[in-house]
Structures are given as structure tokens and as C-alpha cells.
Amino acid sequence: MTFVRERGRSRALQRMGGLLAYSKPIPKPGIHTRPFWEGTKNGKLMLPRCDDCSMVHWYPRHICPHCHSTNLSWMEASGKGTLYTYAVQHLSFGPWAEEAPFVTAYIDLQEGDRMLTVLRGVDPNKPEEIRIGSAVSVEFEAASDEVSIPFWRVAEEG
């Protein structure tokens, strides 16, 4: 168990006890992205999918970027994916600065397309041990009453 994860857990416990508010930037749900944020609040990863070509896309759009149909709906995703690439942020600004170093990553979603995250379950001080292609799963952190933010975690081995 790494120091960083311990620190994260302790912060989460403090927040649960109402001692420490979520201190990082919190997205403001847009008028077209509310189904996504309703989903995260309820522990679900909702993705936009085209009714005509069946392709999933991320981020949410007004039009399918694959076939340009405007017949779009939301589907509940598996919350599973693989690690496409990553980096370790040593120099960060604003509220994230105190967390540095931390690992950012792009996740290839099982249903298609890609999502950005801060990756959990890895040691930022041993970047060469992080493996591209690793299985990852989503988890949600309540940042406010309105917004729960998805984060991805590398699955435990074995």
C-alpha cells in the first residue's frame, strides 16, 4: 500500500466526516450533459450513443461525430476500460498542486472512445511500473451535492 493511497483515503474519511470539503475544480454540468452527471451521482457511467450507427462517443455532442446523425441517446456503460497512455504531473497549478506528483491518464472505454482521468491505484514515483493496456475500472467521488466525479483505478492483480 503506497503512501499516496493512504493519504487519499485519509482525506476521503475527513471529507465523509464533514471536516474537509472537496478542494479540486468541480465541473459545472451543462444543459446537455445532465444525464451524465445524474448518472455519476447514482454510481452509473452514462455514455452518449448514436441511434443510427450505434457508435459511442465521448465527450457528449449535439451530433454524432462518426455519421453526423442527430439521433442520440444515453446508455449505461460497463465502467471498464484499458489504459491508453499516462503521464506523471510533477508541476501542477491551483488546487491540484498540493497533490503532485499524481498520475493523469487516458482510458480507452470498453464501449469505445476515450476518457481523461486522474489514475488511482498506481505509484506516481514509479512511472515505469505503470503498464499501458492495464485493465481499469471507474469509481465515483462525491465532490458536491450536485456533482460526483468519475475517476479510474487500475485493477488489483490476481
Next chain:
Amino acid sequence: MPAALSRAAAIVGAAEANEIGFLDEPVTALQLHIEAIKNVSEQTGIPISRIEGVFSTGWSTELCEHLGITPKYIDTTAVGGCSFEMHVHHALAAIYAGIIDVALISHGENGHSARKIGSGGGNYGRGAGTASPAAEMSMAYGLGSAPSNYAHAMVRHMHRYGNTTEDYAHIAKVTRDWATLNPRAAMYSKEKHPFGGPITVEQVEESRLITWPLTILHCCMVADHGGAVIVASPKVAASLSTKPVWIAGAGESMSHGNMLEMGDFTKTSARYSAEAAYTMAGLGPADMEMAQIYDSFTITAAMTAEMLGLAAPGEGHTLWKDGTAAPGGSLPINTNGGGLSFNHSGMYGMPLLVEAYRQLSGTAEDGVNGDKGKQCDARTCVVNGTGGSLSTTGTLVLVADDD
């Protein structure tokens, strides 16, 4: 007699967003754009995928990314309400020039709804509505600076091709060697800057981490720079005492704005802008005797060299590692010392042009005291600028005057 551009193009359709006016349900400016684009596409029968040029008041990157298209011509002229008439003018010129056949001019502005939902930030002017969905889905994760983004591409590039950070460090070392020949370079010498003068690959590797795997010497500087060039007709050029450098080819493209949409992180749209520029010039990578490449980071230079066809995929760094790009090498690259060691103010496109002009016109001394250390004998040069997060690219093929 009408000018050559007269009737060189026509407006073939016009449409609006589904609902306009004082809308009860607030809309974003982006939605208004997209609805109007969809509607004019259906009206004309021209699929959105056939749009080659996008003209808007600052929105073009956002629109192309949202539509998932890779245009050949991008114009974001934003000078107020008359911008759209200017867009028509620019589109006419682009079509007359044979660069594109299908131009989209788009407008979306939620002056009414913005009072309900706020402007939401962004740099798209009044009434932009909420921030872009791409920004909304990225802002929670602590990215911000350029290296915080670009490092992800470097890790993927290393993974795909089995390269090490040391491979890319050679780019920083060799580019610094060029800077030591250029008294105007910020990193010319220890006397000029405490961290100036020659550096080793080991020093690059061991310097301070910014975003792993990028150490600070893998990153360009942020300094002050100003520059300007003049482009003129052959007739005017013939009347001047300065040597012309001919624009043999030009191309542009983009693949995304936000890296979420980049697709393959080991490739940039320079492969498209370069193809267009080479085709226009009737020349290819093998004909290039020099390159000026935006080296925001070592990885940017390596990837771009691959996209320009100067090296095989995954082998861009070898141009620097084996001395090809170095002073005295057969394909000099970034002869001023680059964004890594000459100067980089935030947007490096202008220093690329200035150095390419100086080299091909035989005036690549430092511009101050006659030092001739970096002048090369190249007669052709490929110039490529990268913008955003490996997002947009412009490529030029420049050739020296015959005289």
C-alpha cells in the same frame, strides 16, 4: 475588366438553427452552430464530411472537433459583425486558389440564453453559453500547462516504438548545439544565460521533472519574441533588393482541439498538411535540404519529423541522435536553436518563418554582428508549426531563389 476572383465561387445554401429568437429553453452557442450546420448540410445535400474549409468567429477548432472533421482550411477571423462577409471573401480566395471546393461559414450566438445560463468562460466572445463539453469533461483532472498534455503523447510514442527518454534527449542536446552558434539565442552561452551554453544528454535526462517523462530540458522556454514577414507578388518581389524565398507549397489541417479527441497519440495532422504542401510544391521529403520544426518539446520535434516524411514512424529522434540534424549534418533542423534554446514566446510559428527566410536567402547570420556560424547551403526547407495540444498544423515548403 472583372478581377480574377470574380465569380470564382458561389453561395449554394443557407440555413438557420432549429429554433431562434427569445427561446424559453436556454441553448448554447455551440448548439446553435451545430443545428444550422446540420440544416444547411441537409438543404444542399452536401454531407458534413465533405466540408473542407471552416470559417467562423473564433469557433473553427471547436466546430471541427465537435463534427469530427479534419479541414484543409481554417479561418477564425473575428472582427465583429462584419466578420461573416469577410469569411465569404476569404472562402472565395481559398476556392479560387484551388485549396478547397467546399467552405462552411457558421454562426451561433446565444445572446438571450446566455443571460440565463451564463457565459461559462471560454474565449469565444459574448454569449458563448456554457463552456465546451470537452472542457467540462476535462477540467476536473489537474491538467493545464502544455507539458501536462504533451507528456501523454510521449509516453504512448515510447510505448509503441520501444523508445527511451534518452532517445528524445538527443534532440535537446543537438538543438542547444545550434543555439551556441547563434548569438541571438537565449541559451547561446553561459555569459548570456546562467543555464546557457552546451548541454549533454545526461544533463537533459537529469534536469528537473515537469511532467514525467518530460524534464525541463525536454521543454521549450517561455520568453519574449516579436517578428514579422512580408509576402508579395512576383512582380513586387522583382523590384526589391532583398532576395525572395518562394512559397512552393502550403497546407494546413487539424485533428482535434482537446487531446481527448486526438485518436492516435503518435501521429499529428502534420501528415495531412505536409502532404498538401508537398503536392502543391511538386516536391517530397527527399527533396528537403533543411527543416524548421516547432519544437515545443523534444517529442513534438520527433513526431513532426516523422509526419513530414523526414524519418520513418518511431525514428524521428534518430535524425538528431546520428547527427543528421546537427551543425554540419546533411539535414539541418532548427538552425536558430529552436524553441528549446533560441526563443519561444508561447506561439513559435513566427520564429520558424524568420529563420527559414534567413537561411534560404543567405542571411542566416545572427542578424546583429555578422557571425556566420549557422548559415547552411540548403536550397529547400520544410517548415511546420504545431498549435494547441498537438492539435493544429501548418506546413510550408520554401525554396531559395534561382538567381
